[in-house]
Every structure is written in C-alpha cells, then in structure tokens.
Amino acid sequence: MRLASYLFLFALLVSTADAAAAEQASRGATPDWPPAPAASPGWDAPRFEKYPAKPSPEGSRAMPRFNGSNWTPETKARIRKAVKSGYNFAGHYTIVEVGCGTECKSAWVVDGRSGAIRAFPLGGEGTTSLKLVYNVKSRLIKAARLNSEKVLCTQQDFDWDGKDFNNIVGMDHTDKGIFFRCDVLDSGVSMEWPSDEAKISPGDELSFETFPARVFQNGPVKLPQFNGRDRGAREYRTRITDKMKSGANFAGHYTIIEIGCGTGYLCVYFADTNSGKVWDFPLGGMEYSNLELKYSLDSRLIKARWIDGLNGDQADCAESAAEWDGRNFVSFGKTHRAVADETYCSFDPPQNE
Incomplete structure (x- = not known):
C-alpha cells in the first residue's frame, strides 16, 4: 500500500515538472502560428533562347501566296516589300x-519556304x-x-510551331519585374524585356566591329539605271545620284x-x-516617325x-538592328521602351545642363 502511494506521488511530481518545463519552454519560444508566408515564386518569363529556331535555309525565297479576296492592294504591297527585306522571325x-487605323495594327507571318501566310492571333479592330x-x-x-477598358496591359507569349501560334502564358498586369515591363500610359503600351535577349537584342550594344564589311568599292561609282532596272526609285533620282557620287558609306x-x-x-x-x-x-515613311x-x-x-507612338506625356521608342548579308537585312528583332520625349529616342540624346 505504501509502495503504491510512493509510485503515485512520483508520477505526480514528474508530470508537474514536465508541465512546468513545457510552460517555461513555451514562454521562451517564438510562436509558430500563424505560419510564415511562403515566398512567392517569381514569374519565370519565357525566354527567347528556350525556343530556338532552325537556321534560315539557303536559296531563293518563295513569294507570298495571298489566298482569298480580303487583301487590299496596300497590304499586299507592304507584305511583298517586307519579305524582300529578309527573315526576321523563327x-x-x-x-x-x-497599321490599320488609329492605335490599330495587324500582323502576319510569311513562310519563306512555301510563301504561306498566317495571321497573328492578335491585332486588327478591337x-x-x-x-x-x-x-x-x-x-x-x-x-x-x-484591354478594352484601357486600364491594364495584357501580355501573351506564343510559340510558333510552323502552323500555329501556341499560347504559352497570358495575363493582365502592369509590372513583372526584371523579366517584363509593361507601362500603360494614357492610351499606349510600352514594353521591354531587358534580360530575355541578352545575346541578340537590339537593345544591347551590338558592336559594328563584330560585323566587318567584306567587299569594298572597286572602282568608280556605277550609277543607277533609272529608265530601266531602278525605275522604282526614279522620283528621287537626283538625290540618289548626288549621294552616290560621294562614294559608299555602308x-x-x-x-x-x-x-x-515629310515633317519628321x-x-x-x-x-x-x-x-x-x-x-x-x-524602314522609312510615315510609320517610322523621327527615324534615325x-x-x-x-x-x-x-x-x-x-x-x-506617344504614351501620354511619354514617347514609345522602338529600336531595331540588322545585319546586311549581301542580299537581305537579317533582323535581330525589335524592342520598345518609354522615353521622356522624342529627343530621348535619338542616338544622341540631349545632354544634361
């Protein structure tokens, strides 16, 4: 009987000590409720190098095939001219x-092998x-x-598989950090991806020395045949002739x-x-204001x-770069960025006072 009493007393003392120790520990410990919020994963913007294209093929390019009757003469002419300038995509x-009106733009992709034309899924009226x-x-x-309310900028990325534009990601937003910036200023959009095209972006400092000229002028300047082969440039024959007489510059x-x-x-x-x-x-003409x-x-x-375009009090500066391969200009793509005004889109922006 006495032994049972001792055992009960011992168990009571142990449980009391355990409870006190637990209480002491709980007072000194950091509460684990509510749990710390999990770090929000960064948006992994699709990057150009993750979707490489096969090199452009050798040989002549196919002429665009305009199926259907909805093509205007102006649009056909623009597409033919663009194709002659060379490949710029995939x-x-x-x-x-x-351009199809105020703040309106349509886009097409032309296959240089077959001449097939596919409309880009975004663009046109609306x-x-x-x-x-x-x-x-x-x-x-x-x-x-x-978007239709002109409040948010909708961004979408597409992967071209040769037949269709497959949507990779699309969202409404105004800022996605270092991968994407989309500023909605009044009724315009400005974009730039400063880290996505690190090796080939026109926004990078591509060096002229990296693309040296191979063949130089090898005698007196030969002038155009404005009554024959070069009659399409006849309107400016005097300006072209005078400039060519000064020699090559590119x-x-x-x-x-x-x-x-025209002005600008x-x-x-x-x-x-x-x-x-x-x-x-x-490049040139009325769709390339302040071209430099x-x-x-x-x-x-x-x-x-x-x-x-103009975004409220700011200008939307487009930048591009291309390499002349002897037959065509091979484009390195195009980027956009917002600038304070048109002068800050110049290669020689105004200096601070």
Whole structure:
C-alpha cells in the first residue's frame, strides 16, 4: 500500500515538472502560428533562347501566296516589300506589321519556304496599341496590348510551331519585374524585356566591329539605271545620284540615302556602288516617325530608332538592328521602351545642363 502511494506521488511530481518545463519552454519560444508566408515564386518569363529556331535555309525565297479576296492592294504591297527585306522571325519567316487605323495594327507571318501566310492571333479592330517583340533566332514571340477598358496591359507569349501560334502564358498586369515591363500610359503600351535577349537584342550594344564589311568599292561609282532596272526609285533620282557620287558609306560598297519626305519622316534607299542597283530600305515613311539610322562604311551592321507612338506625356521608342548579308537585312528583332520625349529616342540624346 505504501509502495503504491510512493509510485503515485512520483508520477505526480514528474508530470508537474514536465508541465512546468513545457510552460517555461513555451514562454521562451517564438510562436509558430500563424505560419510564415511562403515566398512567392517569381514569374519565370519565357525566354527567347528556350525556343530556338532552325537556321534560315539557303536559296531563293518563295513569294507570298495571298489566298482569298480580303487583301487590299496596300497590304499586299507592304507584305511583298517586307519579305524582300529578309527573315526576321523563327529562322525562315517574316513578321509583317501593318497599321490599320488609329492605335490599330495587324500582323502576319510569311513562310519563306512555301510563301504561306498566317495571321497573328492578335491585332486588327478591337485590339488597342498592339506591340510585338521577336527575333530571327527564336520561335518565341511576345505581345502586349491594352484591354478594352484601357486600364491594364495584357501580355501573351506564343510559340510558333510552323502552323500555329501556341499560347504559352497570358495575363493582365502592369509590372513583372526584371523579366517584363509593361507601362500603360494614357492610351499606349510600352514594353521591354531587358534580360530575355541578352545575346541578340537590339537593345544591347551590338558592336559594328563584330560585323566587318567584306567587299569594298572597286572602282568608280556605277550609277543607277533609272529608265530601266531602278525605275522604282526614279522620283528621287537626283538625290540618289548626288549621294552616290560621294562614294559608299555602308558595308563596304553601298550607299545609304536618307531623304526627308515629310515633317519628321525619312524615305530611305540604299544602292550598290559597284553595280548601281537601288533598293528600298526596309524602314522609312510615315510609320517610322523621327527615324534615325546608325551605320558605318566598315560594317554590315545597321541600327535604327524611331517613335512608334506617344504614351501620354511619354514617347514609345522602338529600336531595331540588322545585319546586311549581301542580299537581305537579317533582323535581330525589335524592342520598345518609354522615353521622356522624342529627343530621348535619338542616338544622341540631349545632354544634361
């Protein structure tokens, strides 16, 4: 009987000590409720290098095939001109962007092998301030546009499989950190992906020395045949001839001719000083306000900047770069960024006072 009493007393003492120790421990411990919020995973923006394209094929390009009867003569002309300028998307395709009214843009992809044309899934009436970013080395294309209420910017990324644009991700947002910036300013959209195109983005400092000219002018300048082969440039024959007589200024044996054709607009041609042949330059005219070009006699690289629209008090500066391969301009893609005004889109922005 006495032993049972001792055992009961011992158990009571132990349980009391355990309870006191537990209480002491609980007072000194950090409460584990509510649990610490889990870190929000960063948005893994699709990157251009994760969707590589096959290199563009050798040989001649197929002419665009305009199936159906809904094509306007102006749109056909724009597409034909763009295709002649070379591939700018997914290896052997050309993205062609055409304005269709105030804040309206349509886009098509043209297959350089077959000539087939496929409409980009966004654009046209009902799509406001569409912006596209793409390059020739990737199947990925990034798009941004304003929603119908002009409140949020909708961003979508697509993977082109040769037949269809497959939506990778799409969301409404105004900011996605270092991977994506989409500023909605009044009725415009500005985009840039500063880290996605690290090796091939026109926003990077592509070096002119990396693309040296291979062939230089090999004698007197040969002038164009404005009554024959080059009659399409006849309207500006005097300006073109005078500029060519000064010699080559681009890629060894070519002359870039910049001609003012309206307030804030340039009409641009380039000609071969060895053969006299003249081409329309891919950029220029009323869709490229404040166009500026940067090029060199010793390099095949050319850079361009222009105003692609106004976002309230800010300008939407578009940038692009391309390499001349002797037959076509191979584009490194296009980016957009917001700037304080048109002057800050220049290659020589105003200096601080």
